[in-house]
Amino acid sequence: MSHTVPLTLEHVRGALRLEPTARGVAPHRLPAWALAQAADPQLSMVEAQGAGVRIALRTAATSVTLTAHRTRVTYAGAPARPDGSIDLVVDGEVVARRRTSGGTTTELDMATGIPTLIPGDDLVVTFDGLPAYAKDVEIWLPFNETVEIVEVSANAPVEPPASAGRRWLHHGSSISQGSNAARPTGTWAAVAARRGGVELQNLGFGGAALLDPFVARTMRDTPADLISVSLGINLINSDLMRLRAFRAGMHGFLDTIRDGHPTTPLLVVTPLHCAIHEATPGPGAFDTEALAEGRLAFKAVGDPAEVPAGRLTLETIRAETTRLVTERQAGDPHLFLLDGLTLYGAADEAAHPLRDSLHPDADTHRFVGDRFAHAVFAEGPFAG
Template sequence: MTTSITGGDWEPYVLGTAPLEEGAAGGAVHRLPAWARAQVDDQLFRFVEACPVGGRIRFETDADEVFLTVAATTVVIDGVEPAVTLVVEQGEQETEIRLDAPTLLVVAEEQVVEVRPRSPEVVRIPVSGSGPVDIWLPHGARVELVSLAAAAPIVAVDAPGLRWTHYGSSISQGANAVSPVRTWPVAAARRLGWNLRNLSLGGNAQLDGFVARVIRDHPADLITLKVGINVVNADSMRERTFRPALHSFLDTIREGQPDTPIVVISAISCPAHEDAAGPTVTGSEGMAHAAVRAVERDVGALTLGRTRDVLAEVVTARADPGLTFWDGRDLLGPAEEGMLYDGLHPDQRGLDLIAARFADGILARLPMARSR
């Protein structure tokens, strides 16, 4: 007897994402619901939101193989086609599988100039028939799930462990990680045995109210908010707007989760912006640096150092016993700036270091989470 998961059957099998939506080939994976996505008209946002970072298919079966039909879409920049991979985890066994036929979006000057469509592909995945199987979805590609088939029943399995919602920038999204399980939040969650909902949005951690509402409405045992770098990168706020935006973001979350522990984490080290305001530009050498501003830096223009001060001040002012501040330089600091391959983003060594330090340090900073 063959079992096949298709269409509306996917929901109990897919963890760490928003409910799947109907796509051109199958169930389109998103991390934010449609009503939230409709509030932003930005090409980068639309792509990074649809990358299922931290998303996975989880099931049990007595079959010795399953067949996943999947359609993926990734971006080609400067002629470089990134690898699109799945990671299959079962017990102590971990297997990485590269997808051969993703649709390609060719980008030049931050615009899609060509689309090279390809058909969905069928991936054969050997399994042992013993214990839960996790298929970690690609972290740097959009994904549509067409079907999952096996010659035996496929049963959805809950994942034990603390429910963790994380919000952050491209550093937390980890598009440059070497595999879906080597982004730092996924690596930390696996080490801690936690269930991750990663709402990190490359270039778009701008304290948007719709993200706060999504976090508010998704039950969690722990919420972490890594804030600061994207606001400076885009020069999108002055201190006058940044401070109340953070308060409002926290107010919204507290409307639905009044007692859930929240840790506000500042940016890791970024030498270009520690004492220089944004925006960020990339030089011909590929390194990030602060733009030469057309006006003198005005009062309220945000440096990375100042965002850390404001975050700490807001956390203190709220006098919320479930709210904690953590300086992101404890995760990757000035001594490790050589791990920032472009002066801004950590290489894989840096992502691994952040994951390890987060896992080692989070419970010590959050005694409320330890007892859950």
């Protein structure tokens, strides 16, 4: 007998809202009012991608089936992007993986910005051979694709599982979302969450971690036991603001979070090492020479001579963030700072280069997650 899983936030964890669609529901990681304030196609795309979103069940079923429709973005003339991945986790252990297929593909012409829609079929994934005792089952959705959930069914009754632990709310850029990781449970944030035994709410937004007030208000209003933010790289490669605005914006962002979480442990993580932006401002751009060689890579095109006038680099953002957090710690004993270079520094980039000059590969995601878990969950501000 088939038992259908209710598509509610009790079962779809890591989403903040579920949008009803003609097929089923689409998980979102931001509220609709926030997207309306942004009016930004990039943010609208990435917040609908399922970083940290998983379907959670308590069941004795030996077979679970997910029917879904994915939407993905590719770039004409660029190297083919790999299909997304769906992971099955049973009682905390990753036990199976399936590649996504079909769905709707939007192919963007990088020269003109004109999209071409390529339709495809729904995806049906069945995980068989599960142990026939009551267990916690999670189906982790792709971190880099939009997935509409059409139906989830099992061959035994299902119920929502108990919470796996403290709720960790994290906000960052594409690296936090998972860019270039191999699977949804392999992003550094997912690795760290599993090591730390916490429930992850991932607000990592590729290209869109921009000190937006509506993200701070969303974090203010989202229940959390632990909060972290990692901001900087998108402010540089978008060339969005100067040092004066960054300082005020960061203060305002943290103030807003504190309005809803006055004593929650709050960790500010400075940016990881990225050679192209260490001393060179943005904006960032596609590396056309790499594209001609069939590789996707990025470069910084700003003028280092303008740094004294306030143009942002990773070096200036780390220094200002450290100064700012240190100032605030005098009146906030629950505010903490982590140097991102201890997670991934210059020596790490030399040994484990950023494949596209901007994002870590799958192995690097894993060791960054392990380092974060050790520094923050095992011994640091989120210990216990």
